[in-house]
Amino acid sequence: MIQCRTEQDTGMPCSGDTRIDLETGKESISVDRLSRRHNRPATCTTFIRDKTGVFHPCAQSRIRNIPPLAIGFLDLANSGDFAANVFNQVPVPAYVVALMAIGATIALVMSFVAFWDAKRSCSNIKLLRKERKLLEESSGEHRVELDINHRDLGTETFDRAGVEIAMGIGAFLISIGTYMAVGGANRAVWFASNLLSGYVGNALPALYGVLNAGWSVYVWTRAQTQAKAARSHLDDGVVKTVFLRRVKTVQEHAILTAVVCLVSGALSMVTPTQWWPYPVLLVCGLAFIYGTWAYKTHIGYERPLFTESYLLDKEYLVPQLCTLQTVKTAMLVKTDAWDHLNLGNLSMSDLIRFMTNCDLFGQFCLHLLNESCLGPRLIVGAASSVTLDESSFSVFEQEDRMTEIHRVARCCIERYGMRQVRLRERYLLGALGCHLTNQRMNEKHG
DSSP, X not given: OOOOOOHHXXXXXXXXXXXXXXXXXXXXXXXXXXXXXXTOOOOOEEEEEOTTSOEEEOSOOEEEOOOOGGGGGHHHHTTTTHHHHHTOOSSOOHHHHHHHHHHXXXXXXXXXXXXXXXXXXXXXXXXXXXXXXXHHHSSSOOHHHHHHHHHHHHIIIIIIIHHHHHHHHHHHHHHHHHHHHTTTTSHHHHHHHHIIIIIIHHHHHHHHHHHHHHHHHHHHHHHHHHHHHHHHHSOSSHHHHHHHHHHHHHHHHHHHHHHHHHHHHHHHTTTTTOSTHHHHHHHHHHHHHHHHHHIIIIIOOEEEOXXXXXXXXXXXXXXXXXXXXXXXXXXXXXXXXXXXTTGGGOOHHHHHHHHHHTTOHHHHHHHHHTOTTTGGGGSOTTOSEEEEOGGGGHHHHHTTOHHHHHHHHHHHHHHHHXXXXXXXXXXXXXXXXXXXXXXXHHHHHO
């Protein structure tokens, strides 16, 4: 039995998300009541089978706005011309040639990493624009969803694709200019090298740094507005504490990003003629790595596309977050969260709801489909694709296969549980912030 503190202890209602009863005094609340109240449809996911018979998720149906940690090294890569600028002499010493080759190669490799992730980000941008169009054309109230979409679209454009394209082009030009610097004895080559590895290579990242700093100011201001709304509309308790902690993290990241972009952008334009900016650029590069790590581990999230009718309000989000906190605590503190949460006693429908609300439904389906003893029961003939929702699993209840089902579910929870719960918590906290801001605005103008 998952238990949550009573309303008197937390200052908020506690509720279930998996139809596991959560004791709130004398009352027991199940997820069905919340689901019906908010008309939330069951998860529906499509998988395709490759030539080897292994199933994979079909087309991208989720927004994943978490860049790889390698992107954090882009700022350092743009300093790969340090040897060409610091040891700007003819003839070029052998050790300087070696340093130039190393710096140029790192910059070149990082430029391709940047272009690779920028392509992934552009795919997200296309999905987000399509999602926004559907939300604007559909009937009903979608202010919260549109606000989430706006934030995700801005993040992908300014904090990811834009930065990667600008710094990727800069790193590519810097690498070419640094390679050319090896032949610096030729006056024309020396001049072209200085242009590419200096002013031309650094101009685009410096210019974009100003734009990105402006976006960071907007993110900080937006988070501040959400914090004010939370202080006036959320009761004291665990959700309010976690929400304000996230706001603080977002604001700190925004400040760090703005400072790094402005300082490194300005100093990079000085490096063609001066050596002293490089120690400062080293600090900026390390700060950029830390900022990427902080975003990846504390801010970024994954979410499903808004293709179905969701109602994201406080009555839904707060109980969801309360339950996720309980599950996360069990995973952190207990050696065996499965037994502690008493998940082995769940029926098929309850288990599916639990996996869905912990954002584990996709992995759970994938494991079942690729299980030799369970997968065939979900597949019609030799079909190359299969679409699964909650009703697809009723066959297992009829055949009394819950022992095998629980084994697969336990494996998914142990392998992916903590990561997915954290990602879902970040997404729901972001959605809660959008809802609270919208509620505060309605009260102001209502």
